[in-house]
Amino acid sequence: MIGLFTAAEIRAAEAPLLAALPDGALMQRAATGLATVCLRLLGRAHGARATLLVGAGGNGGDALFAGAHLARRGVRVTAVLLAPDRAHAGGRAALVRAGGRMVDPSAAGAHLNRADLVLDGIVGIGGSGGLRPDAVAVVDRAAAGPALMVAVDVPSGVDADTGAVAGAAFPATHTVTFGAVKPGLVVGEGRAHAGEVHLVGIGLEEHLPVPGAWQLTDADAAGRLPLPDAGDDKYSQGVVGVVAGSSTYPGAGVLCTGAALRTRPGLVRYAGTAADGVRAAWPEAIVTDGRPSDAGRVQAWVVGPGMGTDDDARTVLAEVLATDLPVLADADALTLLAREPGLVRDRRAPTVLTPHDGEFARFGAEPGPDRIGAARRLAADLGAVVLLKGDATVVAAPGGTAFVNATGTPWLATAGTGDVLSGIAGALLATGLPAAEAAAVAAHLHGRAGQLAAAGGPFVAGDLVRHLPATINRVRGFRPGGLPDSEP
Numbered sequence: 001m002i003g004l005f006t007a008a009e010i011r012a013a014e015a016p017l018l019a020a021l022p023d024g025a026l027m028q029r030a031a032t033g034l035a036t037v038c039l040r041l042l043g044r045a046h047g048a049r050a051t052l053l054v055g056a057g058g059n060g061g062d063a064l065f066a067g068a069h070l071a072r073r074g075v076r077v078t079a080v081l082l083a084p085d086r087a088h089a090g091g092r093a094a095l096v097r098a099g100g101r102m103v104d105p106s107a108a109g110a111h112l113n114r115a116d117l118v119l120d121g122i123v124g125i126g127g128s129g130g131l132r133p134d135a136v137a138v139v140d141r142a143a144a145g146p147a148l149m150v151a152v153d154v155p156s157g158v159d160a161d162t163g164a165v166a167g168a169a170f171p172a173t174h175t176v177t178f179g180a181v182k183p184g185l186v187v188g189e190g191r192a193h194a195g196e197v198h199l200v201g202i203g204l205e206e207h208l209p210v211p212g213a214w215q216l217t218d219a220d221a222a223g224r225l226p227l228p229d230a231g232d233d234k235y236s237q238g239v240v241g242v243v244a245g246s247s248t249y250p251g252a253g254v255l256c257t258g259a260a261l262r263t264r265p266g267l268v269r270y271a272g273t274a275a276d277g278v279r280a281a282w283p284e285a286i287v288t289d290g291r292p293s294d295a296g297r298v299q300a301w302v303v304g305p306g307m308g309t310d311d312d313a314r315t316v317l318a319e320v321l322a323t324d325l326p327v328l329a330d331a332d333a334l335t336l337l338a339r340e341p342g343l344v345r346d347r348r349a350p351t352v353l354t355p356h357d358g359e360f361a362r363f364g365a366e367p368g369p370d371r372i373g374a375a376r377r378l379a380a381d382l383g384a385v386v387l388l389k390g391d392a393t394v395v396a397a398p399g400g401t402a403f404v405n406a407t408g409t410p411w412l413a414t415a416g417t418g419d420v421l422s423g424i425a426g427a428l429l430a431t432g433l434p435a436a437e438a439a440a441v442a443a444h445l446h447g448r449a450g451q452l453a454a455a456g457g458p459f460v461a462g463d464l465v466r467h468l469p470a471t472i473n474r475v476r477g478f479r480p481g482g483l484p485d486s487e488p
């Protein structure tokens with residue numbers, strides 16, 4: 001798993017190193033790594049032009065020392081000093097020694113128009129709020145030019161802890177970050193501003209605490225998808241119960257049941273008024289048009305998609321929540337629960353709620369720019385795992401542990417994909433995975449399935465279901481020949 005660390009955690013981890021190492025050694029590590037990534041991105045040194053945007057703090061120092069490395073390799077480097085008197089003195093001297101130039105912001109335009117690479121060293125983890133007006137002007141000019149936009153540590157104007165952008169921020173194509181990945185690079189508006197994230201180690205690893213937030217890799221997801229073994233039967237792999245869809249709109253039931261079957265094909269039981277449609281689409285499922293209690297024994301329930309919000313739906317929801325089994329509640333179930341949150345708070349067994357922003361807001365407040373914080377607050381309030389859907393879906397457990405999803409494609413924003421996610425997560429809950437992990441792995445698989453489906457062009461939710469077996473194989477590292485792949 002990739003840990004996500006706040007600015008305060010990084011500063012605390014830096015402290016013993018700063019005390020033990022010679023002055024400036026940590027910054028040299030950062031600048032050397034930064035220059036190496038820049039050279040790789042440029043693909044050449046001689047003849048290339050780099051413009052540095054340099055603020056008053058350590059972030060500007062990184063940019064100046066990296067600029068000195070680039071200049072020594074033959075890159076034509078110009079530093080635009082936004083605070084000329086306060087820019088890192090050692091960094092300025094190093095750049096001048098290496099043959100780089102320094103200019104005022106008023107002279108930045110001509111350099112930015114011709115730059116192959118712009119390095120954003122305006123502000124890093126020491127910043128707060130959006131870019132200031134003088135910085136906005138040069139950043140706008142840089143963005144209008146042809147250069148690769150590379151952020152140092154954090155795109156300036158992005159809150160490293162939350163990804164919030166108050167005003168303007170540097171729109172990076174790449175971010176070279178030091179010591180550890182910050183949450184703000186992978187979630188919310190920060191994710192869109194960070195581009196591709198490159199992590200440069202500076203020796204912090206052993207000083208970092210256990211993180212409060214994580215990203216899963218394919219290997220992490222694979223480790224939570226055990227293969228059936230010779231001792232398994234159709235009951236032992238986790239039986240999922242699905243309550244979704246209606247006689248008029250059976251689609252949600254069909255998609256949700258299909259996704260559960262394709263994720264963990266042991267046994268899926270369906271109970272609800274879309275029974276005929278589900279039976280026709282998935283003869284493998286055991287289907288009743290009765291109540292959940294008529295469905296037979298299950299290990300987890302999925303309830304809500306397309307089931308309506310009338311009194312009958314409320315009764316069925318209450319019946320499912322009254323069990324001592326893990327329950328995933330989505331869509332119409334969320335509308336009902338926002339009216340009656342006590343139904344969740346009173347539960348002892350795990351509950352997973354999967355709202356999009358609109359459904360989230362019905363519980364009392366919009367998610368706002370700090371999506372991890374918002375998901376954590378609702379999770380703590382309800383005592384449930386909250387999976388907040390978005391460009392980077394966030395999963396938060398009641399105790400505060402969070403996961404930020406790293407997979408997906410904008411093509412997933414299409415009707416029915418949420419029903420598929422619910423089915424995947426339900427199947428994983430039924431295997432006995434801890435609820436937050438089941439939700440996080442489901443989001444990971446759902447995003448990967450979307451990426452795989454999108455490779456064939458625009459897709460609909462049913463295509464996601466069809467792609468699930470290949471997705472799971474891919475995540476496990478199996479290729480079509482069935483041989484394990486050593487790549488993560």
Ligand SMILES: NC(=O)C1=CN([C@@H]2O[C@H](COP(=O)(O)OP(=O)(O)OC[C@H]3O[C@@H](n4cnc5c(N)ncnc54)[C@H](OP(=O)(O)O)[C@@H]3O)[C@@H](O)[C@H]2O)[C@@H](O)CC1
Pocket residue numbers: 014018026027028030031055056057058059060062122123124125126127128129130131132135152153154157178202
């Ligand atoms: N510690 C180390 O040795 C290492 C540190 N490292 C590097 O240093 C960075 C941290 O350095 P830091 O602490 O100096 O803070 P930093 O991010 O440069 O910002 C402070 C300056 O920004 C200004 N400013 C604030 N908000 C602003 C805004 N919205 N828009 C514009 N300006 C704004 C603020 O100005 P002021 O408010 O004082 O006017 C202040 O002068 C870290 O991200 C990493 O890159 C690495 O080399 C590893 C080793």
Ligand SMILES: [K+]
Pocket residue numbers: 059120121122123124151152153154155156
């Ligand atoms: K920066």
